[in-house]
Amino acid sequence: MYRRVAAVLTPVLAVALVITGFWGYREHRQKQAVLLKAENQYQRAFHDLTTHVDQLQDELGKAMAINSVRQQTPCMTNIWRLAFAAQSDVGQLPLTLMPFHKTQEFLNNIGQFSYRLGVKDPQKPLSSQDWTTLKTLYGQAARVENDLRQVQSGILSHNLRWMDAEMAMSDNQKKDDNQIIDGFHKLEKQVTEFPEVSFGPTHRTLESRIQEQPAQNLGSDAPPDRVAAKVKQFLGLAGKETVKVQENGKGNPNPTYSVTVEDGRASHVFLDVTKQGGHVLWYMNDRPVGGEKIDLSAAEAGARNWLRAHGYPVMEMIQADQTDSVGVFEFVPVERGIRLYPDKVTVKVALDNGEVIGLSAKDYVYHHRPRNLPVPSLSMAQARQRLSPHVTVQEHHLALIPNDEKQEVLAYEFLGTIDRDTYRIYINARNGDEEGVEKMRREPPGTAQSW
């Protein structure tokens, strides 16, 4: 009996085994092919990076010997382009889980420096300070290049794979040496030890919405209980709700409190308040919003009243937007007819009952202060002469704007059109410089999403 069953089953199983084996082998091959493709992408990004840093270093050397604007402009523009390309290469490598910031900052600083000397403000001869900076950067870039070259020769001679480096990075328990990781650690350490370089007066270091420094003293430290009382008043709470105030960590250079309001059920009201002075940075109520009952224009009036009731100065609405049944409005204070763009606040209004369900006032808290506003030296008509003749002006205002160097300048703001495109153009009201041109983004047809 058994023998007969076995006689039938054995060949069947044997065939099944062969088929399974073949299938497994094919799966394995396919997986290898996919992995290889990913690996090749990493390899290409890395070798591109070394090439770009190599060329970058050469160009920095070249720039030291140039003595005419005609040569300086293309050379500096090249440095700017190569620094950008190198940063983009870094973004394609799996380096997110390891410290590589200093090197990225280094590349970014070179880019900013060369942009200023090549595009923004080319001048020959270079000031002695700029030349010294250039020479230092040249030396530092050589060391970065050298470190990258060492990693590269390691990769080439030992057939190192980025895949393995990626595995080693995400798995900390393994104490394997990985030449790629070690090489990049060494590079990062090297760059960290570079002495500070002066990038000149117009350089922006680490400009971002993150490291916002208050332009004025925000006041003395507010204790948590005073913040809680202030928030209750701000929200007009009856008193039954619990207001929880928690001090945030040191990661934020401007100390803040996180505030949550609980009314028995799950909390849906959140605020951040500065520790100094106890100013509300933002407020958000994420309650569900019903159908649209009031229109955007009524909601705007409501937002305006709310701002006045909460002690904000006279404001002008500069931008409105609607998503589903929520209206969002941007306001700027107006002083002596001048729009103060650095002091913007954003207000969110629920269109079901007109309640203000959100405020974003970080810019206002950090920038609004009594200012000595300058008086325009140019008339509106004179400023208008400075515009491109192709622009049809539709509206104009006086505005205080931050320029590229993050200084506040008084400017005429022109809203104009060329064919169907809309532009915002700023002409300095003191000296007539074109401070900025902004094209309003227009959605290409067919890309507006409904979901």
Add this chain to the structure above:
Amino acid sequence: MARPTLRARWLVRLILLAMTACSTLDAGGVARALSDKTLMKGSRGEDVYELQDRLKYLGMYRGAVDGIFGWDTYWSVGSFQSGHALPVTGQVDDATRRALLQATRGFEPRHHSSTHVAGGVGRFSANDIKLMANAVYGEARGEPYIGQVAVAAVILNRLDDPRFPKSVPGIIFQPGAFTAVSDGQIGLSPNPQARKAVMDAVRGWDPTGGAVYYFNPATATSKWIWSRPQIKRIGKHIFCR
């Protein structure tokens, strides 16, 4: 269907004419004419579609009929107002709406299928916003709403930080940056809440106080991430810079 006889066609025309006349007499009574909402730059939805259609009918609007009251619509409302001796506000208020309905008597409102229109906001295209919503949904769909806004804010904070790639797709698809990308969850279609969270972040709300990293302390494997200066904890995530 049989071809209508000549007489039948005349009849249809007569009826249409009568209907048009009625709608002129009482514009508010027609089922699909502009509602009495005041429309302004930033309005979206059904009324804006019809406004754009009507302006187009007059040859005063050359933009896309997309239900979004943008700059194109704003300028053409302005020029309509100045052409009809109305104060130029760029807003469709009662007077402007009456003048517009009067000027577009022969116009038949069309039906537009989608009423919730999501275009781009500021410097972000509709596709950038969709991509961010995918990332937020993949990374934080179990988190409270505020935690979802926070994840979107981290993406935006990276965009302004020179140490990270310089575009939304560059940041999201940076190798190893987001687990939802590494494990393919970015491909899940986001719910409306994730999209709402992205919109809030894009419009300036940042619950993280400027964070560029976050991690789940229960599952984080990288020791380095613990060395970053922390700001706060929201839901399961610790946000740091």
